Amino acid sequence: MPWPIPKLITIQRPNPISLRKWLPAVVAVAAGCAVAVLKLWPSGKSTQTALFWGLLIGAPTAAVCLLFGWRLNRWEQEQLIAEESQHEKKRIETLWRNWCRRNLPIAEVAVFLPQKVDAAKLGDADAELPVNTNRSAGFDWTKDKPVEQRRKDLLGFIVTRLRDGLSGLHEIALTLILDEASFADQATWEAETKEAFEQALKGVDFNVEAVLATDCAKWIAGHIDVDGLPARLVVAIQSWRGEEEQVFSEAAAAILFASRPAGFAREGALSAPVVGHVLRPVTTGEETLKDDLSQIVAMQVAPDKLTHVWLTGCSEAFGTATLTALNSPENKVIDRLVDSIIGLPGPLRGWIALSIALEMGKSLPGPQLVVWRDAGRNSTQMCVVASGEMDEN
Structure with missing residues (x-):
């Protein structure tokens, strides 16, 4: 609405x-x-x-x-x-x-897709995109490896990508978001995640908490108005426990939310540079889509223009309606169907799509719109991602 x-x-x-x-x-x-x-x-x-x-x-x-x-x-x-x-x-x-422009600053981001592709290049107008439409795709580097080794390798990749962004911190809360099958091994995931990060970053204390696949938009909305927000690392992983037929593709995302000092809303200053921002999300539906998009463009995007739209879990008709409402003779938005790139969407599709947009924003500045619908939901979530520095007003 x-x-x-x-x-x-x-x-x-x-x-x-x-x-x-x-x-x-x-x-x-x-x-x-x-x-x-x-x-x-x-x-x-x-x-x-x-x-x-x-x-x-x-x-x-x-x-x-x-x-x-x-x-x-x-x-x-x-x-x-x-x-x-x-x-x-x-x-x-x-x-x-x-x-409306209240946001969560992002210090670092990393996304891991089934195939080894540079997520930062997926937004290029002439990019050669992987095609995994209507099929589940697994990490191509995990073939013939046991579940335990795949878990260690994935955590190692995540640590390597985030090492620089995490250096200098003394303590950080790490929220580990897992799909339902992986959450069955909650204790193992928590222990191995803590071990992987603390071994690579000596002197940094990681407080790891594993949670079952959470609503991405709800999580953002619950933190976006918190003043004096400490740094937090969110790692979202949807992975397979075996090689049998799966109902979603493997993927992982890691987003380091920068600390936001008390009084940030009044002073508007961050203590460290950031790579992007996640703005206040909005819940929409077929009946209110046009009005919601108009509000997003007027209140969050203007005077800039949207460069990309990332869609996942949405019907073809909804995606078409979204692009029709956004495109104009003055501005053509590049659309990317995440489900076509990585395959069948999983329970953490919102986090994955958000991370892809943030990753791409490092090289192609400009506001982007991420649109996703979780399984079993009638409503759709929309969230604007802005790269680089931005003002609150």
């Missing part, structure tokens, strides 16, 4: 005083005052006096000045009210825009 942003009325400024409309009234008032002076002048009293001519000229002039002063004062009051209303409207719009 759309964000509850109020629709503010257009402020109409008062029209300038029209001489064409007021000239007849001015002439009528002046003439009326002159006639009144003549009528009230005592009969038989000389009109060749300064008093008579002062009244004959002064009375109409004073009346006209009073009338014009009253009208000018009224116009100035209307102008003042319009200006104050315009300032208040702008203030309210800025507050809502800041709320």
Whole structure:
């Protein structure tokens, strides 16, 4: 559903005083005052006096000045009210825009797809994309390896990619998100993850907590308004426990959320450079899609333009409707079907697609839109990813 942003009325400024409309009234008032002076002048009293001519000229002039002063004062009051209303409207719009653009800064990101492809190049307009439509694809480096070895290798790859981003930290919370089958080995995953990271990064204490596949948008929304947010590493893994036929493709994502100091919303300064930002997500459906996309573009993207749209778990009709609403003669958005690239979407599809967009944003700056629908849900999630530095307002 759309964000509850109020629709503010257009402020109409008062029209300038029209001489064409007021000239007849001015002439009528002046003439009326002159006639009144003549009528009230005592009969038989000389009109060749300064008093008579002062009244004959002064009375109409004073009346006209009073009338014009009253009208000018009224116009100035209307102008003042319009200006104050315009300032208040702008203030309210800025507050809502800041709320919509609230974001989680990303210090580092890494994504691991079934085939060894450079995720940062997937967004190129002429990129040669892998094709795994309607089939499950496994990590191509895990063939003929036991589950235990595959787990160790994957964790080793993740540690290697994130080593530089994690160096300098003393303690960090690590949320390990697993698919249902892998979560059956929760204790093993937690122990081996902690061991892999702490062996590679001496002196850094990792507090590992494994959780069952969580709603990506819900997790982001639950942290995005937290002030004084410490650094947190989220590792999302959907992997197979055997070589039998699987219902989703293997993939993994690791996102290091940068710490956000207290008062960040007021000061807008981060203590370290970041590679990107994840903005406030929105939940949508077929009926509200167009309105939701309009709000996203107006409140989160403008004055920039979307460069890419990443879709996963969405129907063909929904994807077409999304692209139709976003594309215009002035801006053509590059669309990427994640399910065609990596295969059947898994329970962590949102985290995977988000990581691909963040990874690609390192080399191709510009806001991107990630759209995904989790299995068994009627609603669809949308989230804007911005690369590099950005302002809250």
